[in-house]
Amino acid sequence: MTKTAFITGASSGIGRATAVALGKTGFQLVLAGRRRERLEELARELSEVPTHLLTFDVRDRAAVETAVQSLPAEFQEVDVLINNAGNAHGLAPIQSGNPADWDDMLDGNVKGLLYVSRAVLPAMTSRNTGHIINIGSIAGYEAYANGNVYCASKAAVASLTKCMRLDLLPHHIRVAEVNPGAVETEFSAVRFKGDTERAAKVYDGFEPLRAEDIADVIQFMVTRPAHVNIAEVLILPAAQGAATTIRRE
Numbered sequence: 308m309t310k311t312a313f314i315t316g317a318s319s320g321i322g323r324a325t326a327v328a329l330g331k332t333g334f335q336l337v338l339a340g341r342r343r344e345r346l347e348e349l350a351r352e353l354s355e356v357p358t359h360l361l362t363f364d365v366r367d368r369a370a371v372e373t374a375v376q377s378l379p380a381e382f383q384e385v386d387v388l389i390n391n392a393g394n395a396h397g398l399a400p401i402q403s404g405n406p407a408d409w410d411d412m413l414d415g416n417v418k419g420l421l422y423v424s425r426a427v428l429p430a431m432t433s434r435n436t437g438h439i440i441n442i443g444s445i446a447g448y449e450a451y452a453n454g455n456v457y458c459a460s461k462a463a464v465a466s467l468t469k470c471m472r473l474d475l476l477p478h479h480i481r482v483a484e485v486n487p488g489a490v491e492t493e494f495s496a497v498r499f500k501g502d503t504e505r506a507a508k509v510y511d512g513f514e515p516l517r518a519e520d521i522a523d524v525i526q527f528m529v530t531r532p533a534h535v536n537i538a539e540v541l542i543l544p545a546a547q548g549a550a551t552t553i554r555r556e
């Protein structure tokens with residue numbers, strides 16, 4: 308039977324690449340994001356793959372619940388959930404940080420992940436099967452200057468992943484975390500609020516990961532046999548030694 312993967316943040320970057328990879332692997336896809344036209348374009352690109360599009364903001368709990376409840380019967384039995392939606396907003400010391408940016412990161416990266424998981428989980432627990440992959444970050448392992456709330460949001464994802472794994476153990480649901488280093492996506496343009504010149508500098512002088520590199524790993528994880536859970540992965544560009552230690556040439 309065709310398996311269903313539900314991917315948040317499918318309109319860009321890692322989520323989009325993961326949708327392409329899992330579509331090629333034979334999954335049917337629930338594609339979620341706020342930018343409907345991006346999701347429609349992706350669905351057209353994946354014309355051979357059955358897709359269902361959901362447009363909602365992960366920070367809006369009611370919208371998350373309504374969207375998940377609206378799934379047509381053939382997409383309701385979610386086998387794989389990729390909790391990928393998220394971003395950094397700003398890069399400033401704590402004493403001058405923008406509290407609206409803090410809200411965006413904590414509400415999106417942490418509470419959004421919780422809301423989506425809570426809404427999707429009944430489809431897994433009732434069947435005693437499922438696989439959840441949370442997208443964390445090297446920022447969840449390390450503290451770096453001015454990273455404060457973003458680092459904390461990803462440390463929370465790491466902790467939640469471990470706790471979810473324990474809670475869902477009786478239901479045979481695998482829970483795992485993928486932690487990328489620097490991946491060139493729209494991430495830095497969002498962090499720097501559309502300043503694409505500043506965003507491009509983040510990837511100057513070294514070869515960053517591509518979204519497809521992360522999608523490859525996720526594709527490998529979700530195609531392991533049922534008794535295997537690759538619980539945690541850290542993926543770095545070869546030129547990256549730590550969050551802010553990069554060999555630039």
Ligand code: NDP
Binds near residue numbers: 345391393488
């Ligand atoms: P992108 O900016 O390219 O993609 C972010 C995705 O998340 C978009 O599809 C966006 O969709 C979605 N999203 C963001 N906020 C919301 C929201 N409030 N509600 C619904 N969807 C939302 O960045 P990446 O692909 O790089 O980021 C994906 C994940 O990877 C994030 O969790 C990020 O923290 C993590 N990560 C990224 C790294 C990097 O270097 N790029 C490194 C480590 C982790 P839309 O705007 O259409 O809603």
Ligand code: 8X3
Binds near residue numbers: 445457487
């Ligand atoms: C994104 C990578 O190092 O900018 O999570 O925090 S970093």
